[in-house]
Each structure stands twice: as structure tokens, then as C-alpha cells.
Amino acid sequence: MTEQMTGAQALVRALEHVGVDTVFGIPGGAVLPAYDPLYDSVKVRHVLVRHEQGAGHAAEGYAQATGKVGVCMATSGPGATNLVTPIADAYMDSVPIVAITGQVPTPLIGTDAFQEADISGITMPITKHNFLVTEAADIPRTIAEAFHIASTGRPGPVLVDIAKDALQDMMEFSWPPVMQLPGYRPVTRPHSKQIREAAKLMIEAKRPVLYVGGGVHKAHASAELIELAELTGIPVVTTLMARGTFPDSHPQHMGMPGMHGSVSAVGALQRSDLLIALGTRFDDRVTGQLSSFAPNAKIIHADIDPAEISKNRHADVPIVGDCREVIGDLVTIMRNERDEGRKGDYSEWWQLLNGYKQTYPLGYESYDDGSLAPQYVMERLSAIVGPDAFYVAGVGQHQMWAAQFIGYENPGSFINSGGAGTMGFAVPAAMGAKMGRPDATVWAVDGDGCFQMTNQELATCAIEGVPIKIAVINNGNLGMVRQWQTLFYDERYSNTDLQRVKRIPDFVKLAEAYGCVGLRCERPEDVDATIQKAMEINDVPVVVDFVVHQDAMVWPMVAAGTSNDDIKYARDMAPKWENEE
Numbered sequence: 001m002t003e004q005m006t007g008a009q010a011l012v013r014a015l016e017h018v019g020v021d022t023v024f025g026i027p028g029g030a031v032l033p034a035y036d037p038l039y040d041s042v043k044v045r046h047v048l049v050r051h052e053q054g055a056g057h058a059a060e061g062y063a064q065a066t067g068k069v070g071v072c073m074a075t076s077g078p079g080a081t082n083l084v085t086p087i088a089d090a091y092m093d094s095v096p097i098v099a100i101t102g103q104v105p106t107p108l109i110g111t112d113a114f115q116e117a118d119i120s121g122i123t124m125p126i127t128k129h130n131f132l133v134t135e136a137a138d139i140p141r142t143i144a145e146a147f148h149i150a151s152t153g154r155p156g157p158v159l160v161d162i163a164k165d166a167l168q169d170m171m172e173f174s175w176p177p178v179m180q181l182p183g184y185r186p187v188t189r190p191h192s193k194q195i196r197e198a199a200k201l202m203i204e205a206k207r208p209v210l211y212v213g214g215g216v217h218k219a220h221a222s223a224e225l226i227e228l229a230e231l232t233g234i235p236v237v238t239t240l241m242a243r244g245t246f247p248d249s250h251p252q253h254m255g256m257p258g259m260h261g262s263v264s265a266v267g268a269l270q271r272s273d274l275l276i277a278l279g280t281r282f283d284d285r286v287t288g289q290l291s292s293f294a295p296n297a298k299i300i301h302a303d304i305d306p307a308e309i310s311k312n313r314h315a316d317v318p319i320v321g322d323c324r325e326v327i328g329d330l331v332t333i334m335r336n337e338r339d340e341g342r343k344g345d346y347s348e349w350w351q352l353l354n355g356y357k358q359t360y361p362l363g364y365e366s367y368d369d370g371s372l373a374p375q376y377v378m379e380r381l382s383a384i385v386g387p388d389a390f391y392v393a394g395v396g397q398h399q400m401w402a403a404q405f406i407g408y409e410n411p412g413s414f415i416n417s418g419g420a421g422t423m424g425f426a427v428p429a430a431m432g433a434k435m436g437r438p439d440a441t442v443w444a445v446d447g448d449g450c451f452q453m454t455n456q457e458l459a460t461c462a463i464e465g466v467p468i469k470i471a472v473i474n475n476g477n478l479g480m481v482r483q484w485q486t487l488f489y490d491e492r493y494s495n496t497d498l499q500r501v502k503r504i505p506d507f508v509k510l511a512e513a514y515g516c517v518g519l520r521c522e523r524p525e526d527v528d529a530t531i532q533k534a535m536e537i538n539d540v541p542v543v544v545d546f547v548v549h550q551d552a553m554v555w556p557m558v559a560a561g562t563s564n565d566d567i568k569y570a571r572d573m574a575p576k577w578e579n580e581e
């Protein structure tokens with residue numbers, strides 16, 4: 001059955017067929033033909049954002065909260081280039097989004113036409129794949145391929161750039177189209193020989209660690225991970241992208257590793273003799289100086305993307321496959337081994353690790369002058385709001401405190417910009433998460449700097465009825481940069497002071513101007529009541545201006561480029577590794 005329609009109508013029809021219910025975007029000349037049939041669609045809701053960057057991050061938040069593909073749309077030229085940051089962000093964090101852009105008409109491509117930008121060229125290195133469509137007939141197939149590529153294998157962003165004439169021309173629509181992706185076949189089934197090798201190492205090891213990254217949640221393998229950990233008794237660390245994939249409250253959880261990881265997690269990696277790296281990529285923020293990272297550890301590295309394996313650290317046992325399949329197979333083989341009396345003995349290892357946990361818990365400084373410690377705000381948010389909410393962070397100190405001091409029990413409940421570290425991520429991503437999961441409570445934890453990059457999406461939230469809650473951790477500074485200036489630039493605070501004393505802007509008034517509720521909290525004794533008040537407001541977005549002490553710092557810290565062994569748990573305070581061993 002075929003039907004005559006325009007390319008634009010085919011686009012909207014194809015989006016309906018692949019199950020899209022929400023598109024975030026802004027129209028303009030080149031993409032205008034697509035907006036006309038979109039106006040009539042009863043299945044696809046278009047959300048008019050205030051900046052295309054907001055559309056992109058909203059698509060990311062939607063994708064991460066729902067597990068579906070997020071969709072954003074923009075016009076050619078500046079509309080498309082405004083999507084570059086969220087596309088790069090999605091690429092770094094393997095988030096499945098499809099970005100649809102209008103392009104100038106085919107005869108004008110390459111002529112420096114009005115609002116022409118070679119967006120497929122620009123995004124080539126930051127997309128999993130991208131398409132330039134110049135024929136109306138190609139639109140349905142391209143959309144099907146784009147969604148398939150974005151959501152399968154290692155997820156990631158796909159761009160579909162469509163020339164205006166292709167949107168306007170008539171074509172014959174039929175569904176489903178035949179995909180033409182001969183070279184694209186992600187390997188999901190792990191090789192059984194590699195699984196046997198891995199099991200052998202796990203039983204022989206004295207100091208194994210499950211080093212868990214964002215890929216485990218993306219593979220929906222949290223349950224399998226808990227099973228494997230409990231079956232083997234191996235300790236677990238969860239990276240920034242994996243917070244919640246293994247419950248924080250679980251006794252085998254050692255915390256988050258990395259630059260601002262816990263001493264117990266960093267110590268576990270450094271002293272390990274076997275890292276079982278699952279859906280993780282040995283990022284420099286985790287390894288510190290690579291040459292001194294986990295020096296005595298053998299490596300089992302499982303990832304769906306073969307390009308990750310042995311990229312930064314040689315893998316003794318490489319396993320290409322979907323983490324759910326890999327972990328499932330490991331559970332099966334380790335159970336058989338145990339039933340035949342073969343099990344690792346990690347009791348001495350646990351003695352050492354429990355010592356780290358007890359001696360070096362996460363902590364922070366309180367202030368005698370009655371001012372507010374940002375970490376305390378996180379602790380209270382965690383206690384009052386609980387683990388069933390989504391927490392969406394910006395980038396900076398507040399992001400690290402949100403990672404450290406909020407207790408995550410559910411996979412995917414912490415959404416943040418890990419790989420790219422994109423300031424401005426939180427508000428639009430929280431909006432996208434809430435639109436995807438309207439039943440859930442969504443808190444953005446944002447910095448006063450980050451918030452000023454994308455808070456215009458509060459207008460979108462207020463108008464579209466998206467009652468997110470935003471905790472602005474207002475330290476009056478680009479705090480994370482200021483922290484580096486404190487530690488490494490002799491307290492020379494070049495261009496990090498946001499001039500809070502002048503209260504420009506006043507976040508409470510700003511919230512009100514956007515049709516949201518604005519609250520302010522400056523003292524520890526008011527924190528609980530303020531959070532409770534915010535929790536009671538469910539019809540409009542709420543912004544809480546938490547005015548916190550400007551000198552609070554994120555600890556522990558491994559200074560960039562140094563060894564994880566040189567971690568400090570407070571200024572000039574280093575753990576004593578030798579004495580414990």
C-alpha cells in the first residue's frame with residue numbers, strides 16, 4: 001500500500017511509525033515545510049523550546065529517563081549549529097537522540113546560501129552517523145535507519161539533514177521501508193571462550209573489582225550486575241555515568257571512582273589485581289595518570305563498542321558484547337563454578353576495603369557563621385525526596401556534590417553531562433526527563449553559572465506544564481574553576497566571581513518572571529522546610545535559590561594528570577595506604 005504525499009508529510013508519518021511522541025524544536029525557513037504537517041499530527045507533540053541547545057538537551061533528558069530515542073528539530077544554519085553542543089554531549093555519553101534539521105534547497109547547497117551551514121560536515125566527528133537527504137523518496141527509509149542506528153549497539157546521536165526541496169516534493173509513502181545498512185551489525189553475543197577466560201581470572205584473583213560504567217544501565221543489566229556481585233562477593237565501583245546502576249546502600253558498593261571519587265573506590269581500583277570493566281571506557285577522569293592506574297591489575301574489558309577495548313588500557317581478556325548478555329553469561333558460568341566448589345577467596349581484600357570505607361568516609365566542612373554547606377543541601381534533598389526521583393545535574397562542584405551526597409538506588413536516576421561536561425545541561429534535560437516520565441519527581445541540581453546558560457527553558461516548562469524542581473546551588477562563583485584557582489593558581493580568582501553580592505540576576509524574581517515559583521534558602525535550619533515546600537508544588541516549576549558558602553570545595557580530589565595514589569580527601573590530607581596494608 002503506497003500513498004502520495006509530500007516529503008514533509010512522509011517525515012511526520014515516519015516519526016509516528018517509529019513511535020515518536022515528543023519532538024523538541026524551533027522552526028525556521030528551511031524546516032518550515034515539516035512544521036506544517038506536524039501541526040496536524042495527533043501522535044507527535046512538538047514542544048517549542050526557547051533555544052535549540054535546550055531542544056537537544058531536552059531530547060537527551062527524555063532519552064535517558066525513558067530509554068527511548070529523544071528527538072530534536074531545528075532549521076538550517078544557526079538553528080542547526082545551536083544543536084552542535086547537545087549532539088557532542090550525546091556522543092560523549094552515548095545517548096540515543098535523532099536530530100532533524102532543515103537544509104537549504106538542493107540547488108543552493110554549497111553556494112553560501114542564506115542560513116546555509118554544512119551541518120552534516122560539522123557534526124561528522126560528533127555523531128554516530130549522519131545523513132544528508134536530498135530526495136523526498138529517501139525520507140522514510142532514512143528516518144527508520146536513523147532511529148535504528150541511534151538505539152542499537154552503542155547508542156548515540158544521529159543527524160538527519162533534509163533539504164527543503166526534498167521536504168516539498170511529492171513521493172510515494174510506504175511502511176516499513178527496507179533499511180540499507182549493510183555494514184552495520186553490532187555484535188551483542190559475547191564469545192564463550194572469552195567468558196571462560198574471564199571466569200578463570202575472577203576465581204584466581206585475590207583483589208577483584210567490578211568497574212561499572214554507563215553501558216551497564218544502557219544495556220538494562222542492573223539486575224544481572226547485582227546477581228553477579230552477590231554471587232561472587234566482588235566489590236563494585238560505579239562511575240559518574242553509572243550512579244544508581246548498583247545500589248549505593250549495598251554493602252558491596254565502594255562508591256564512585258575518579259577525580260572526585262571516594263577513597264574506598266579509588267583505593268579499590270589502585271590496589272586491585274583484576275578489574276572487570278563493564279560498559280566503561282577508562283576515562284581520564286577515572287584513571288588519573290594512566291601509567292600509574294591500577295598498576296597490578298589484569299583487565300577484563302567488556303563493551304559493545306570494540307573501539308573502546310584496549311583504547312586506553314590493554315585488555316587481557318577483551319569481550320565484545322552487550323553488557324546484559326555478558327553479565328548474564330558470567331552469572332551462569334560463575335554459578336556453575338561455585339557449584340563445583342570453585343570460588344574466589346576475597347576475605348583479606350574485604351578487610352582492607354572495609355578499612356578504607358571506615359577510615360575515609362565522605363565528609364565536608366560546616367560553617368560557624370551559620371552559612372549553608374552545599375553538601376548539606378544534597379544530603380537533605382536525598383533524605384526528603386528519596387531515591388525514586390530523577391536527579392539531573394549541571395556541571396561543576398554542584399554536579400560532584402550531587403553525585404557524592406545523594407543516595408542512588410535505581411539505575412538511571414542520576415542524569416548528567418559526564419563526558420562533555422556541558423554547563424547548561426540541567427534545566428532542559430530535566431524538562432525532557434519530566435516530559436518523558438510525567439509521573440516521576442524530577443529535581444535539577446544546577447549551579448548559578450550553569451543556570452544562567454539555559455534557564456530560558458523555564459518559559460517552556462511553565463507554558464507546557466512541566467513542573468520540574470530546580471535547586472540552584474548558588475555559591476556566587478564558577479565554583480569548580482575557582483576551586484582549581486584556589487589549589488593551583490595561588491588563589492588568583494581570574495573571572496570566576498559572578499558578583500552574587502549584587503544579586504544579578506535575582507533567581508527568585510527570575511523564576512517569577514518565567515511563571516514559576518521562586519524560593520530562597522540561606523540557612524541550614526530552613527533547608528528541610530524549603531525542600532518540603534517545593535515538593536508540595538506540583539502545578540508549576542519551582543526554583544530554589546540555595547545561597548551557599550562560596551569556599552566549599554569538592555573532596556576527595558585527584559589533581560588532573562596526577563596519580564590516583566595521590567588522592568587527597570581534604571586539602572593536604574592524603575590517605576595512608578601503606579599502614580593499612
Ligand SMILES: Cc1ncc(C[n+]2csc(CCOP(=O)(O)OP(=O)(O)O)c2C)c(N)n1
Binds near residue numbers: 424450475
Ligand atoms: C559550556 C561550558 N563552559 C565552560 C565550562 C568550564 N567550567 C566547568 S565547571 C564551571 C563552573 C560552573 O559554575 P556553576 O554552574 O556556578 O557551578 P559550581 O561549580 O559553582 O557548582 C565552568 C566554567 C564548561 N564545563 N562548560
Ligand SMILES: [Mg+2]
Binds near residue numbers: 447448475477478
Ligand atoms: Mg556556582
